[in-house]
Amino acid sequence: MRDTTDSRLPFLKMHGAGNDFVIIDSRGRSARVTAALARAVGDRHRGVGFDQLAEIRDGADSDICLDFWNSDGSRAGACGNATRCVADLVMAGLGRDAVTIRTMRGLLLAERRDGAVWVNMGAPQLSWDEVPLAREMEVTALPLPGDPVAVGMGNPHAVHFVADAGAVDLEGQGPGVEHDPLFPERTNVEYASLTGPDHLRMRVWERGTGVTLACGSGACATAVAAHLRGLTGRTVTLDLDGGRLLVDWRADGVWLSGPVAHVFSAEFDAAFLEAV
Numbered sequence: 001m002r003d004t005t006d007s008r009l010p011f012l013k014m015h016g017a018g019n020d021f022v023i024i025d026s027r028g029r030s031a032r033v034t035a036a037l038a039r040a041v042g043d044r045h046r047g048v049g050f051d052q053l054a055e056i057r058d059g060a061d062s063d064i065c066l067d068f069w070n071s072d073g074s075r076a077g078a079c080g081n082a083t084r085c086v087a088d089l090v091m092a093g094l095g096r097d098a099v100t101i102r103t104m105r106g107l108l109l110a111e112r113r114d115g116a117v118w119v120n121m122g123a124p125q126l127s128w129d130e131v132p133l134a135r136e137m138e139v140t141a142l143p144l145p146g147d148p149v150a151v152g153m154g155n156p157h158a159v160h161f162v163a164d165a166g167a168v169d170l171e172g173q174g175p176g177v178e179h180d181p182l183f184p185e186r187t188n189v190e191y192a193s194l195t196g197p198d199h200l201r202m203r204v205w206e207r208g209t210g211v212t213l214a215c216g217s218g219a220c221a222t223a224v225a226a227h228l229r230g231l232t233g234r235t236v237t238l239d240l241d242g243g244r245l246l247v248d249w250r251a252d253g254v255w256l257s258g259p260v261a262h263v264f265s266a267e268f269d270a271a272f273l274e275a276v
């Protein structure tokens with residue numbers, strides 16, 4: 001007889017400022033997520049749909065490990081909003097106000113301060129080989145239209161400063177930049193406008209996913225780029241299509257905060273899993 005606890009797979013749906021996630025908790029058993037499962041679950045008609053899938057695994061030198069997948073089945077080295085959501089979940093489960101999270105980019109610290117979840121996304125990567133770019137150049141002087149700034153946050157970002165981010169045709173502009181040969185691992189693509197002192201309006205085209213309502217690592221990259229261009233200080237408020245994110249670039253790394261929402265818990269059926 002089949003073991004139903006193994007043939008079914010529990011998951012949670014969460015979002016952070018409208019950036020939505022399916023979260024699979026594989027602690028206490030072997031990892032379940034493959035590129036094929038990510039693509040099947042990521043199908044908004046035949047699966048559940050998500051901007052990223054996050055899999056929680058047991059940590060060796062951290063409270064948890066966390067892996068991220070895009071809906072095209074590719075891996076993401078960083079995902080700020082999913083990290084905030086999972087940190088909220090794990091802190092509640094452990095009854096603590098701080099947790100350590102190992103991701104592809106390294107060990108991250110998350111804390112709850114005055115009710116808000118803050119994640120230290122680490123130091124920005126500001127040399128061409130870290131982003132990565134195809135050849136040696138300054139990250140603030142890319143030979144591309146719109147004069148974007150390249151910033152790595154564990155994943156690549158190309159940040160464009162424009163007069164009105166709200167007017168940018170993301171579907172028209174994003175894919176060409178994502179696939180430009182200057183970015184050997186493709187790139188996430190941000191458009192931002194200064195709307196007040198230390199205040200930006202930002203929209204995003206995500207590598208491997210497309211238009212999303214928010215992007216935490218993108219917000220961090222945009223705040224870093226804005227400071228490098230002399231547009232803002234190191235503490236920045238960003239208004240994205242799905243809500244407001246806060247970024248604080250400190251000596252110990254780029255801290256990110258914003259809203260976290262639990263949507264529902266459910267299970268994938270055996271038949272769905274067998275068809276993957």
Ligand SMILES: N[C@H](CCC[C@H](N)C(=O)O)C(=O)O
Nearest residue numbers: 076079080081155215216217
């Ligand atoms: N939404 C995520 C970023 C996903 C990045 C992913 N699309 C990639 O391939 O790097 C965030 O909140 O940081």
